[in-house]
Amino acid sequence: MTGDPGDGRIVVVGASLAGLRAAEALREEGFTGSLTVVGDEPYPPYDRPPLSKQVLLGEAAADSTGLPMRRNPEAEWRLGVRATGLDPLRKRVTLADGESLPYDRLLIATGTRARPWRNPEEAALDGVFTLRTRDDGAALAERLAAGPQRVLVIGGGFTGSEIASACRERGLEVTVTERGPAPLVGALGGTLSKLAAAMQRNHGVDLRCGVTVTALRGDGGGRFVGADLSDGSRVEADVCVAALGAIRNVEWLADSGLAAGPRGISCDAGCRAFDMYGIVTDDVFVAGDVSRFPHPLFGYQMLSLEHWGNAVAQAAVAAHNMVSPGPLRRPHLAVPTFWSTQFGLNIKSVGVPTYSDHVVIAQGSLEARRLAMVYGYQGRVTAAVTVDMAKSLPYYQHLIETAAPFPPGSGAADRPLAAEIPIPSDVPDPKGLSHGPTVALTGYLPDRRLTVVHPTG
Amino acid sequence: MRIVVDLTRCQGYAQCVFLAPEVFRLHGEEGLLYAPAVPDEQLERVRQAAAACPVQAVLLGEEVNPGDR
Ligand SMILES: Cc1cc2nc3c(=O)[nH]c(=O)nc-3n(C[C@H](O)[C@H](O)[C@H](O)COP(=O)(O)OP(=O)(O)OC[C@H]3O[C@@H](n4cnc5c(N)ncnc54)[C@H](O)[C@@H]3O)c2cc1C
Ligand code: SF4
Numbered sequence: 001m002t003g004d005p006g007d008g009r010i011v012v013v014g015a016s017l018a019g020l021r022a023a024e025a026l027r028e029e030g031f032t033g034s035l036t037v038v039g040d041e042p043y044p045p046y047d048r049p050p051l052s053k054q055v056l057l058g059e060a061a062a063d064s065t066g067l068p069m070r071r072n073p074e075a076e077w078r079l080g081v082r083a084t085g086l087d088p089l090r091k092r093v094t095l096a097d098g099e100s101l102p103y104d105r106l107l108i109a110t111g112t113r114a115r116p117w118r119n120p121e122e123a124a125l126d127g128v129f130t131l132r133t134r135d136d137g138a139a140l141a142e143r144l145a146a147g148p149q150r151v152l153v154i155g156g157g158f159t160g161s162e163i164a165s166a167c168r169e170r171g172l173e174v175t176v177t178e179r180g181p182a183p184l185v186g187a188l189g190g191t192l193s194k195l196a197a198a199m200q201r202n203h204g205v206d207l208r209c210g211v212t213v214t215a216l217r218g219d220g221g222g223r224f225v226g227a228d229l230s231d232g233s234r235v236e237a238d239v240c241v242a243a244l245g246a247i248r249n250v251e252w253l254a255d256s257g258l259a260a261g262p263r264g265i266s267c268d269a270g271c272r273a274f275d276m277y278g279i280v281t282d283d284v285f286v287a288g289d290v291s292r293f294p295h296p297l298f299g300y301q302m303l304s305l306e307h308w309g310n311a312v313a314q315a316a317v318a319a320h321n322m323v324s325p326g327p328l329r330r331p332h333l334a335v336p337t338f339w340s341t342q343f344g345l346n347i348k349s350v351g352v353p354t355y356s357d358h359v360v361i362a363q364g365s366l367e368a369r370r371l372a373m374v375y376g377y378q379g380r381v382t383a384a385v386t387v388d389m390a391k392s393l394p395y396y397q398h399l400i401e402t403a404a405p406f407p408p409g410s411g412a413a414d415r416p417l418a419a420e421i422p423i424p425s426d427v428p429d430p431k432g433l434s435h436g437p438t439v440a441l442t443g444y445l446p447d448r449r450l451t452v453v454h455p456t457g
Numbered sequence: 458m459r460i461v462v463d464l465t466r467c468q469g470y471a472q473c474v475f476l477a478p479e480v481f482r483l484h485g486e487e488g489l490l491y492a493p494a495v496p497d498e499q500l501e502r503v504r505q506a507a508a509a510c511p512v513q514a515v516l517l518g519e520e521v522n523p524g525d526r
Contacts, residue, residue: 050493053484054493057490064459065459065493067459068458068519068520338465339464344484344486345488346487348465370486388487
C-alpha cells in the first residue's frame, strides 16, 4: 500500500444510493486507485422512493428506476453477491462466493431491509408483501393492477401511508391498521398526525388506530384472505402489505468488532466507524441508512435516518474523507430533510421533529391543509414540517441551523404570532407504534446549546 | 437515459412539468412525480427541464452498466 490517500484499494459494500454516490465522489475527489462495489441485489443501483409512489400507481415500471450516474465511477461491480464478513485486522471483506477482497479503505453502505411480518408462516402466505426492493415493488404493483377486493396495510408510517394513498388513487379499497393513535404520529407528533388521519379518512381509507393485527389468515391453500385485529374484529382482504419499518443490514458485521447493532453502525461526524470499545477506526467508513452518527444541532445525539437526502449528503462526506488527510476532512453536518407525497399532499420536513417539546403553526392552517409547523426544543427551533408549502422550507432550515429562538419571531409567520400559543409536540414513544421511526434519536441527551459552523469547500 | 429528482431540494416550481409534461407531473399542489426512464423522443425536453429547474434538482444520466468499467 502506498501512503497516498488518492491511491490504493477501496471497497464499497452496498450498491444502492449511498454506495453509488460515494463511488462517483471518490473519483471526483481524485481517487485513482482500484474501486470495487459489492451489492447483494442482482441489479445496478436503483432508486427506492418511486417504488411506493409512481410504481404502485402503475405510472412507472419497477425495473425503470435505475439511478442515473453523475459520472462513471469506473468501478468493478460485484452484483448479486453478499458480503458475509469483515476482518479489520487483515483488512479483508469476505464474500458469499468464498472470495476475500483486500482493501485499504472500506465504505459500509448496506442500508436497511423491510421488517417482515413476525410470523414466518403467515408472512409466506400468497398475497402478503413487504416493500423495500425492486422485486417487492414489481410484485406488489402487479397484484394491485389485478384489482384486489381489499388491501390491508399494517403500519401507518410514511411507507404504509403512501401505499394506502396509491391504492385509493387506483380505486382500491384499503384498510390501514396502526398501533399508535394516528398515522405518522411517530415522525410528526400529535397535531400533524391528526391531519394525516383526516386526510386518510377523507380519501376513503378504512383507518383503524390503536389496534394491532394479531394474526394473518390463509384459506388453507396458502392464500391470504384476511387478518384478525386486537379489538376482536376481522378484516377480509386479499392483499396485505406489512409496512413495519426497517431493519439495519448489520448482521454480516457481527464478528468484525465494529459498533454495529440494531440502530446501525456508529460512526463519528467524519463518517469513520467506531469499534465496539468506542474507539474510532481510520479505514472503515459508513454512510446512508445503515449509519448512526452524532449531530451537534441535536445535542450530539446519535441519529439514525432513513432519508434519501442523508444518504446522498453523507456519501459525499465519507468519500471526501476517505481520500483526504486528517486536517482536510469534513464533518457531516447536513440538517436532516425528508419528503413524502401522499393523498395529493406534499409533506416535507427539515430538522428532527421528534427532538421537540412544543410546536407552533407558523404559516397556513390545518383547515386549509396548507401549513408550516415549527418544532421547538427548550426554547430553540429544531425542526419544521411543511404541507404544500415547500418554498418556505429553506427559511426554517436557516432557523434550525442558527439555533433560532422558539417560538420563531414574526418573520416566520404570516399572521401575528402572539395569538399563537405553542402546544406540546406530543411525540410518542416509538415502542407504541406499528412501524419503526424513520428518524431515531438513539443517544444521550446532554443539555447544551450549540451553533453550527458550516464547512467551507 | 434515466432521471432522478432530488425531491428534498425540489420546491415545486413546476418548470419541468411545463417543459416536459409527458415525463413530469404534479400530484396535488406541489408534489412532483416523474417517469424515471426517459424515452428517447423526450430526451431533449428533459434536458431543457433539467437546465430550467431553479434549484437544479433534476439529474439526467446513464444507469450503471455493471459490464463496463
Ligand atoms: C418504498 C420506499 C419509499 C421511500 N420513500 C422515501 C421518500 O419519499 N423520501 C425519503 O427521503 N426517503 C425515502 N425512502 C428512503 C430511501 O430510499 C433510503 O433512505 C435510501 O435508499 C438509503 O440508501 P442507502 O444506499 O443508504 O441504503 P439502501 O438503499 O438500503 O441500500 C443498501 C444496499 O446494500 C445491499 N446490502 C445489504 N447488505 C449487504 C451485504 N451484506 N452485502 C452486499 N450488499 C448488501 C442491500 O441489498 C441494498 O441494495 C424510501 C424507501 C423505500 C423503500
Ligand atoms: S423544476 Fe425543479 S423545483 Fe420545479 S418541480 Fe421541477 S424539479 Fe422541482
